[in-house]
Every structure is written in structure tokens, then in C-alpha cells.
Amino acid sequence: xxxxxxxxxxxxxxxxxxxxxxxxxxxxxxxxxxxxxxxxxxxxxxxxxxxxxxxxxxxxxxxxxxxxxxxxxxxxxxxxxxxxxxxxxxxxxxxxxxxxxxxxxxxxxxxxxxxxxxxxxxxxxxxxxxxxxxxxxxxxxxxxxxxxxxxxxxxxxxxxxxxxxxxxxxxxxxxxxxxxxxxxxxxxxxxxxxxxxxxxxxxxxxxxxxxxxxxxxxxxxxxxxxxxxxxxxxxxxxxxxxxxxxxxxxxxxxxxxxxxxxxxxxxxxxxxxxxxxxxxxxxxxxxxxxxxxxxxxxxxxxxxxxxxxxxxxxxxxxxxxxxxxxxxxxxxxxxxxxxxxxxxxxxxxxxxxxxxxxxxxxxxxxxxxxxxxxxxxxxxxxxxxxxxxxxxxxxxxxxxxxxxxxxxxxxxxxxxxxxxxxxxxxxxxxxxxxxxxxxxxxxx
Amino acid sequence: xxxxxxxxxxxxxxxxxxxxxxxxxxxxxxxxxxxxxxxxxxxxxxxxxxxxxxxxxxxxxxxxxxxxxxxxxxxxxxxxxxxxxxxxxxxxxxxxxxxxxxxxxxxxxxxxxxxxxxxxxxxxxxxxxxxxxxxxxxxxxxxxxxxxxxxxxxxxxxxxxxxxxxxxxxxxxxxxxxxxxxxxxxxxxxxxxxxxxxxxxxxxxxxxxxxxxxxxxxxxxxxxxxxxxxxxxxxxxxxxxxxxxxxxxxxxxxxxxxxxxxxxxxxxxxxxxxxxxxxxxxxxxxxxxxxxxxxxxxxxxxxxxxxxxxxxxxxxxxxxxxxxxxxxxxxxxxxxxxxxxxxxx
Numbered sequence: 001x002x003x004x005x006x007x008x009x010x011x012x013x014x015x016x017x018x019x020x021x022x023x024x025x026x027x028x029x030x031x032x033x034x035x036x037x038x039x040x041x042x043x044x045x046x047x048x049x050x051x052x053x054x055x056x057x058x059x060x061x062x063x064x065x066x067x068x069x070x071x072x073x074x075x076x077x078x079x080x081x082x083x084x085x086x087x088x089x090x091x092x093x094x095x096x097x098x099x100x101x102x103x104x105x106x107x108x109x110x111x112x113x114x115x116x117x118x119x120x121x122x123x124x125x126x127x128x129x130x131x132x133x134x135x136x137x138x139x140x141x142x143x144x145x146x147x148x149x150x151x152x153x154x155x156x157x158x159x160x161x162x163x164x165x166x167x168x169x170x171x172x173x174x175x176x177x178x179x180x181x182x183x184x185x186x187x188x189x190x191x192x193x194x195x196x197x198x199x200x201x202x203x204x205x206x207x208x209x210x211x212x213x214x215x216x217x218x219x220x221x222x223x224x225x226x227x228x229x230x231x232x233x234x235x236x237x238x239x240x241x242x243x244x245x246x247x248x249x250x251x252x253x254x255x256x257x258x259x260x261x262x263x264x265x266x267x268x269x270x271x272x273x274x275x276x277x278x279x280x281x282x283x284x285x286x287x288x289x290x291x292x293x294x295x296x297x298x299x300x301x302x303x304x305x306x307x308x309x310x311x312x313x314x315x316x317x318x319x320x321x322x323x324x325x326x327x328x329x330x331x332x333x334x335x336x337x338x339x340x341x342x343x344x345x346x347x348x349x350x351x352x353x354x355x356x357x358x359x360x361x362x363x364x365x366x367x368x369x370x371x372x373x374x375x376x377x378x379x380x381x382x383x384x385x386x387x388x389x390x391x392x393x394x395x396x397x398x399x400x401x402x403x404x405x406x407x408x409x410x411x412x413x414x415x416x417x418x419x420x421x422x423x424x425x426x427x428x429x430x431x432x433x434x435x436x437x438x439x440x441x442x443x444x
Numbered sequence: 445x446x447x448x449x450x451x452x453x454x455x456x457x458x459x460x461x462x463x464x465x466x467x468x469x470x471x472x473x474x475x476x477x478x479x480x481x482x483x484x485x486x487x488x489x490x491x492x493x494x495x496x497x498x499x500x501x502x503x504x505x506x507x508x509x510x511x512x513x514x515x516x517x518x519x520x521x522x523x524x525x526x527x528x529x530x531x532x533x534x535x536x537x538x539x540x541x542x543x544x545x546x547x548x549x550x551x552x553x554x555x556x557x558x559x560x561x562x563x564x565x566x567x568x569x570x571x572x573x574x575x576x577x578x579x580x581x582x583x584x585x586x587x588x589x590x591x592x593x594x595x596x597x598x599x600x601x602x603x604x605x606x607x608x609x610x611x612x613x614x615x616x617x618x619x620x621x622x623x624x625x626x627x628x629x630x631x632x633x634x635x636x637x638x639x640x641x642x643x644x645x646x647x648x649x650x651x652x653x654x655x656x657x658x659x660x661x662x663x664x665x666x667x668x669x670x671x672x673x674x675x676x677x678x679x680x681x682x683x684x685x686x687x688x689x690x691x692x693x694x695x696x697x698x699x700x701x702x703x704x705x706x707x708x709x710x711x712x713x714x715x716x717x718x719x720x721x722x723x724x725x726x727x728x729x730x731x732x733x734x735x736x737x738x739x740x741x742x743x744x745x746x747x748x749x750x751x752x753x754x755x756x757x758x759x760x761x762x763x764x765x766x767x768x769x770x771x772x773x774x775x776x777x778x779x780x781x782x783x784x785x786x787x788x789x
Contacts, residue, residue, distance in 0.1 A: 018455055173455065245781060258782035328448050335454040342447050361448060362456055369461045369517060370559035375675065375729035376459070384778040388729050407780045415453030422459040423559070429451050 009211045011236035012246040014382045016416045018173050018239055018336070022212060024296050025176035027304045029184055032320055034081050034106045038311030039091050039347040040066065041099045045140035045148050047073030049100060058085045063114035063289055066102055075138045075148050078287030080309040081106040082115075094314075094332050094346045095339065101347075104311065118285035122195060130199050130282075137281040138288040139350070143167065143178075143242070143271035144333050146351040149278060152270065153199045155263035164202040165251055165262075166193060168209040168216065168272040169235055169242030172334025175354045177294045178272050180305045182209065182216035185276045186223040192279030193230055200268050205230040207272070208251050212237040239336060240414040244269045246382050258410055273353070288350055295320075299327035299357035308348050315344035317355050327357040336415050369423035377417035377427060383410050387417035387427045394430035399437045408434055461558075464724075465518035467673045471664040472525045472719070478660055479653040483533035483585065484592025486600040487653045493537045495524030497544030505553040519558045523547055526566040526719055529654025530712060530759070531573070534585045534597035534611070538604035539577050543569040563766045564723045567759050574759070580608050584625050584650045589618040627651050629711045629755040638702045644709035655712040665718035674722050677731070681738020682717035682745075683708055689746040707746060716758035717741070726766040733769075733776035741765040 043049035050067035060066055060079040067077040083106040091101040106112075120133060134150040141147040155161055166189075170178040182189060193205050209217050211234040220232045235241050235250055245256050247269065254265045262269050273292065281288060289310060296303035301322030308317060314330060331338040332352055348355070377387035385407055393402045402408040408431060417427040480488045502520040506513050514520070527547050531540060547569025555561040574581050585597050599608035615625070628639035628649050643649050645659045654661075668674035690707040707713070721727060721741050728737050741761045748757025 016457070018457070249781075255782050255784050258780065260782075329450065329454065330447060331452075331454055335452070337452050338454070339452065340447065340449050340454070342449050344447070356454075358454065361450065361454065363450065363454060364448075366456065366460065370557065372461060372464075372559040372724045373727070373729050374464070374724040375731075375734070378729050378731070378778065381778075383781040385780060386730065386777055389773070389777075406777070410780055410782065413452075418453050419455060420457050420459060422461045422464055424456065424460065428453065432451065 009234045009236040010208070010250040011238055011241065012249045012382060014380050014384070014416070015238045015240060015246070016380050016419055017237070018419065020212060020237070021174045021296070022176050022179070024174075024294055024303050024305055025179045025213065027180075029180050029292055029305045029307060031307045032309070032312065032317070034108075034112060034309055035312045035316040036106055036108070037086070037313070038080050038083075038104045038106060038309060039101050039313060039345075040077060040080060040104065040311040041091070041093055041101045041347065041349055042067045042077055043099050044077070044310070044349040044351060045075045045146045047075070047148055047151075050074055050077045052088055052100070052102060054085050054088075054102065056085050056088055059083070060085060060104060061115050062112055063117065063287055065287065069135055073148060073151060075140055076136060076287065077102075078138055078289050079104060080289040080311050081112055082110045083107045092343055092346055094341050094349070094352075096342060114286055114289065120283055120285050122283050127199055130195060133282055134195075134199070134278065136287065137278065139274060139277055139281065141271055142273040142277060142291060142350060142353065144337075144351050144353050146349075149270075149274055153196055153268065155200060155268060159263040160266055161200045161202045161263065161268050162204070162266040163252060163268075164193065164196055164200060164205040165248055165267055165269045166205060166207040166272055166275060167242050167247055167269055168207055168213075168220075169247055170213070171210060171237070171239045171241040172336050172338070172354075173239075174296045174356050175294045175334050176296075177292045177305050177353055179213045179216050181273050181276045181292055182213070183219045185280065186219045188279040189220070189272060189276040190223050190225070190230070190279065191283065192275030192277070195278055195282055196268075196270060196275055197229070202268060203229065206251050207232040208235045208241075208247050209233075210235045210237045210241055239416065240382060243382065243412060243414060245412070258407075291348075291350060291352070293348065293352055294354040295356075296354065297327075297331070297356035297358050299324045299359040310350060311347045313345050313347055314341060314355060317348060318344065318357060321355075323357050324359065326359040329358040329361055331356040331358065336419070337413065363424075366424040368425060371423055371425060374422060376420040376422065380416040380420050382414060382416065383407075383412065385411055387431075390434075391417075391425050391427045391430060394434050399434040400441075402431075402434050403438050408438070411435070461517050461519075464673045465522055467671060468522050468668065468719075469518055469525065471668050472522070472529075474664055475529060475654050475657070475660055475715075476525060478657055479529065479533065482587040483653060484589070485595065486585070486592070486597045487533040489537060489596065489600060490531060490533065490535055490540050490653060491525065491528040494528035494531070494540040494544045495521060497541045498524030498527065498548050501545050501548035502553070505549060509553075511557075514557060517558060520548060523552070523565045523569075526654075527569045529715060530566065530570045530652050532581060532584055533653045534583065534599045536580055536599055536602035536608045538602065539573055539580055542576070543573040546572040559725050561725055562769075563763055564720050564726050567720060567763055570759055571763065583608065583611065584627060585611065586615060586618065586650060587648060591618065625650070627711065627755065628706075629749065632702055632706070632710070633749070633755050638706045639710065641705050641709060644706070652712060655715045658709040658714040661714045661718050674718075675724075675727070675734055677734045678722045678727060678738045679717040681735050682721050682742045683713070685739040685742030686713060686746050687742075689743050693746070693750065701750070707749070711749075711756045712758040713745060716745075716762055720758070720762050721765060726769060728769050728773045728776065730773055730776040730778055732778075733772040736772050736776065737765050737769060740768060
């Protein structure tokens with residue numbers, strides 16, 4: 001229960017308090033060396049894949065465009081290193097699918113400075129020019145959603161945006177890359193926010209940061225402009241504080257109507273890393289060639305936050321961070337919503353916020369019982385669904401009933417229900433299956 | 445390196461069915477100990493025999509249905525202890541065996557085991573023996589009799605399928621003078637004498653093995669609630685609604701109806717509110733539903749006590765609440781995030 005008088009940090013109702021393991025939050029960002037080969041997928045964003053504009057055997061410079069955007073819902077791809085194109089073709093991506101990718105053999109002797117740059121005067125640019133420039137940076141949502149930044153910052157014409165929400169919650173356990181970026185790249189972040197405000201027309205910005213990152217809150221507060229248009233607000237440390245619905249509710253007290261986007265209530269949400277990269281790359285006229293990500297987990301000897309070139313194979317990432325031979329489960333993203341990979345030959349992409357290595361699964365060892373109707377899942381679901389009821393229906397394969405009467409489609413798969421279930425029923429996993437079956441039925 | 449593939453979440457909490465149930469068992473131990481201290485060997489034997497019967501029945505039915513053993517989820521242990529606590533301390537052991545068997549076989553296994561049962565198994569067992577052995581289940585013995593640790597109450601050792609002997613002579617022999625053989629509720633109902641709140645709180649009264657010390661039950665319940673092994677809202681709702689109903693009646697006719705404190709502290713209300721109504725499998729899961737469920741149990745308990753033919757009402761009130769649970773859950777689904785009616789402006 002929430003007691004308003006004992007509660008200073010903003011938050012939402014329900015949710016869980018997993019063990020956070022944010023030890024890497026105190027370590028400065030370090031740079032990774034280049035892997036001998038980089039595998040650069042041409043589809044690292046939601047939308048149409050980019051069109052390749054290089055050929056096998058061609059030399060490419062770090063920062064050079066190697067694939068161009070194919071329409072509005074697409075992003076260009078930049079060469080993450082200077083080298084030679086060794087292959088162009090289908091390569092396995094993290095989700096197991098085959099994706100058109102450019103393989104670059106990196107020139108080891110090269111200094112790997114970004115040579116392509118044309119600084120811009122962002123003050124002089126209008127909205128359309130800024131949008132085009134944002135698309136050219138190739139930035140997609142760096143929190144993991146990989147929605148093209150220029151599309152997200154350009155809401156429908158009928159929506160009036162009054163607030164830009166900057167998501168610095170970073171509520172997933174282990175991940176600390178957003179945290180470090182807020183501490184070390186505060187100026188980039190503020191610059192990115194300025195650009196985002198100009199493009200979206202939002203007159204004010206609220207930055208939400210969980211209260212387990214006091215140094216990030218302090219760093220941002222010290223860099224805020226005097227005009228008061230940008231504020232920072234401490235959020236309670238709780239999962240899934242960083243989901244769009246929950247962070248908007250926590251900061252502004254507004255609920256996104258079911259099935260609608262934040263723009264319908266005058267809000268845009270952007271992740272801090274996305275805006276920090278925007279503030280860094282756009283004025284410099286550069287493209288996205290690398291990103292900060294967290295490498296951590298019990299099976300990593302040197303956990304930390306690293307700048308990793310896009311396309312670096314996970315095997316190389318884990319070698320550099322000293323993965324133990326006991327590492328068995330490799331997760332991209334956080335442990336609550338991230339996905340496991342079947343191969344270490346898949347590359348880091350723009351959406352990779354973390355690479356976590358676990359020696360053994362806590363999930364698998366547990367015995368599953370029947371639902372004892374303890375109601376814990378109902379008490380934690382941030383969407384106020386009834387996972388217990390949904391789970392009982394899923395066991396009977398009543399997938400349509402789940403959607404029609406129990407709001408299955410409102411579930412955004414945060415996994416709180418599976419986390420708390422004392423019977424260890426894979427609730428959210430069942431819901432994903434149910435949603436997929438319903439989608440297939442609807443498409444048929 | 446072989447990679448494990450699994451979908452998120454990749455972390456789970458340390459809560460588990462075994463852990464919850466184990467803590468419920470732990471929290472029941474002080475109540476058992478108090479009961480044994482009060483009633484001696486007979487109560488001890490009853491608790492052990494009933495619990496053993498429940499475990500054995502569960503195991504036999506597991507085997508009969510070809511399942512793996514479910515004993516290590518601790519739920520059968522809870523049912524056994526709770527059932528034992530609801531019976532009179534000198535209840536014939538063979539009848540305790542019947543109660544335990546019915547609780548597990550009809551109350552639980554028939555529905556499909558843990559989580560699928562509609563009614564609290566312990567109460568099903570208790571309801572059965574209440575109907576089958578009406579005399580034995582209303583035969584009470586005095587607490588703190590001198591020889592309680594050296595000899596059994598004669599009824600305890602009644603031969604199977606036999607009716608227990610009359611114990612009036614035995615009670616006299618124990619040197620207990622003023623023993624009437626009536627519980628505080630019965631004395632109120634039939635003689636209009638209410639026990640003192642102090643006696644009820646501390647539990648120095650004639651009653652079932654585990655429904656004596658209200659304060660001890662409350663403390664054990666507090667532990668469970670604090671550790672989140674129990675939904676605190678259920679006992680609060682049950683006790684509050686029972687107290688409110690009793691208070692209304694007392695306002696109407698203070699000479700006829702007892703004080704709310706008497707209603708709260710006497711009989712099985714405390715044990716029922718804290719340990720029976722809160723049975724997870726048979727209580728609602730929705731936050732609003734839990735309040736309604738608790739309120740129904742509280743009101744119905746008082747109604748049965750005041751107007752029913754029985755002195756006690758908690759058991760039937762909870763069974764009624766259990767029956768209503770699916771219905772309550774159905775009509776108290778939480779309001780889904782994002783569906784708040786927007787103010788028309």
C-alpha cells in the first residue's frame with residue numbers, strides 16, 4: 001500500500017522490487033577495441049530495412065553511409081569502422097531470424113577516427129530540416145524499442161504535445177548504461193532535449209530518473225537551463241518504472257487511454273540514451289556507429305559500461321569483458337524483458353542496451369504448481385489486469401476469451417506476474433503465445 | 445558453449461508455494477503448543493493423528509491418481525493442523541481420522557488438488573464430522589486439568605466405530621468444580637452469560653483445541669501478514685464486519701445482544717478469520733473482491749450465531765464465502781489501466 005506522506009519519489013501503482021544489481025553504475029564508461037570483423041544488419045529499427053549502397057570488396061570509412069533509408073519509416077546505416085566490405089547477405093540476428101547484413105573486415109592499423117562529418121548549426125535549422133537531419137543520424141530508440149527517432153519525435157499533426165518525458169528510469173536490474181550516460185554526457189543530453197523540444201513543439205520537458213541514481217539526478221540538475229523549461233524528477237526505484245504508461249503516470253498523473261499512443265494525451269516519451277546520442281551526433285553531422293551498453297551478470301569477470309561499435313559479435317564482447325566458461329544464458333537487454341540468444345556470432349545493434357551472462361537459470365530449477373490464487377500477480381500488474389484469470393484460461397487454450405473478456409491485448413509483457421508467481425507458472429510467456437495465436441487467427 | 449534459450453523474465457522472486465505454506469505451518473506451531481499446554485496429551489494426540497491422516501490420505505490419493513507426491517508443498521500439513529485445531533480437544537481419535545480423510549479426499553483431491561479446490565478442505569472435514577458426530581463435537585473438557593499430561597481424556601481413546609463414553613464422572617474426578625461443559629458462546633446463547641474479554645483474549649476458556657487464545661492467533665496472523673504470506677485484508681474485513689454487525693444489534697437491544705468484543709473473541713471467529721478465510725485457493729484474488737468476501741463472512745457469522753440453531757457460525761459462513769468466491773471474482777475484475785472514464789469538459 002502506498003502511504004502518501006512517507007513517499008517523496010513519484011511512482012505508479014503496483015510493480016515489483018527485484019534485486020537491482022546496479023554495481024556497474026559506479027564504473028566510468030570505457031571503450032572497446034574493434035573486433036576483426038563487424039556484422040552490420042541493415043534492419044536495426046522498426047520499419048523498412050535500409051538499402052545497401054556498397055558492394056563486396058569496397059573500402060568503407062568509419063561513419064560513411066553504407067545503406068540508405070528506404071522511405072520515412074526507415075533509417076540509414078553507417079559503417080562502424082574503416083575497413084573493407086567482405087560480404088553482403090543474410091546473417092543470423094539476435095532474434096534468430098536471418099537479416100540482410102554487411103560484413104566489414106576492420107583495418108587494424110587504422111586510427112578509426114570518424115572522418116565523415118559536417119557540423120551543423122542547429123539553431124538555424126527549422127523543423128523539417130531537423131527531422132531530415134535526425135533521420136540521417138540513423139538513431140532509433142536506444143532503450144531497446146528501436147523506433148526511428150525522427151518518426152517518434154514527429155507526432156501526428158492533430159496532436160498537441162505539451163510535455164516531453166525523458167525516460168531515465170532504467171528500471172531493469174543490471175543495466176546501468178543510461179545511468180552512466182546521464183552522469184558523463186549530461187551536456188549531450190540537454191542538447192538532445194533542446195532539439196527534441198524544438199522538433200516536437202513541446203514547451204516543457206520532465207526527466208524521470210529512479211532514485212537509486214542520485215549522482216545522475218545531481219549531474220542533470222546542475223546542467224539544467226535557467227529558464228525552467230526542463231526539470232528532473234526522482235522516481236521510486238521500482239520495475240517497470242520505465243515503461244511508457246508507467247513513467248507518464250508517475251511523472252504527470254496521466255493515463256494513456258487503452259490502445260492509444262502517448263501523443264493522444266499530449267506527451268512524447270524518449271529514452272535518455274536516445275536524446276544524448278541525438279545531442280551528440282546531430283550537431284556534428286555524424287551517424288550512429290557505436291553505442292554505450294552494459295556488460296554484466298554473474299558470469300562476467302569485468303562487468304561495466306562500454307562503448308561498443310555497432311556490429312561487434314557478442315562473442316567478442318564477452319571475451320573482452322571476461323566471460324566465465326560457465327556462462328550458459330546470454331541475455332540481450334535486461335533480465336526482465338530481454339531475450340536470450342542462441343548464438344554468440346550475432347552482432348550488437350543500435351537497440352542493444354545490455355549483454356548479460358548468467359551461469360545458470362534461476363527460472364528453470366523451480367518446480368511448477370497449480371495456481372493457488374494467491375492474487376500476487378493481480379497485486380503487481382502495472383496494467384491492472386488479472387494474470388491469474390488469464391493464466392487459468394491460457395491453460396485451457398481459451399485465447400480468444402482472454403482477449404475479449406480479460407484485456408489480454410493490454411498486456412505489455414513486463415513479466416511482473418511471472419516474477420512473483422509462487423507456483424512458478426510462466427504467465428507472461430503464456431500470454432505471448434496467446435497473443436501470437438490470436439494475431440495469426442486475425443490475419444488468416 | 446551451449447546456449448540456453450528462454451523467454452523473459454529471466455529472474456523470478458524467491459517466493460514459492462512451499463515457502464508460503466511452510467511459513468503458515470510455522471506460524472501455527474505456537475497455537476498448537478498453547479493448545480497442548482492447555483489440554484495436554486489428548487490435544488497433542490488429536491493434532492498428530494489428524495495431521496498424519498491428512499498426509500497419508502494425500503499420499504495415497506497421489507499414488508492412486510499416478511501423480512508425484514505433493515506432500516512437500518506443505519498444504520496437506522496445514523489442512524491437518526487447522527482441522528485438528530477446530531475439533532474439541534478430547535475428540536475421539538478415530539473420528540479425527542474420519543475428519544482428516546474426508547477433508548483431503550472430498551475437500552481437496554476430488555476437486556483436483558491444491559489450487560483447484562472450491563472449499564477449504566479443513567472446513568469440509570469439520571463440517572462432515574459435525575453432521576456425523578453431533579454429540580462428540582460438542583463435548584468439551586476443562587482446560588488445565590491436573591492430570592492432563594499424564595492421562596488421556598477417556599473419549600480420546602474411544603474404539604473405532606464406537607460412540608465416546610460420557611465424561612461427566614471423569615471431569616468430577618479431575619477436581620474441576622464449576623465445569624459446565626459449555627463454550628462461552630453456548631453459555632451466552634443458552635444462559636445469557638458472557639465470558640470476560642480478558643479470559644477470551646488469553647484463551648483460558650472451554651473451546652476447541654485451537655480457538656482459545658484470540659491474542660495468540662492475532663499475533664501469529666500478524667507475522668504472516670507482515671511477511672506477506674497472508675492477505676491482511678481478509679481478516680480485517682471479516683472482523684470489522686462482524687464487529688460492526690454485532691455493534692448494530694447491541695445498539696438495538698443491549699440486554700439481549702452481547703458486546704462486539706465478545707463476538708470477536710469467542711468461538712472460532714479469530715482462527716477462522718486469520719487462518720481459514722485467508723486460504724488462498726478458496727478466497728477471491730481481486731482487491732475489491734477480497735473486501736466483499738470478508739464482509740460476507742463476518743455478517744453471516746453473526747447472523748448464524750444470533751438466529752441460527754448452532755452456537756457457532758464461522759465454519760458455515762466461510763464455506764458460504766468460498767462458494768461465492770468465483771462469483772465475486774467475476775464481478776470485481778480490476779479496472780484496467782487506461783480505461784478511466786475521461787472527464788467530459
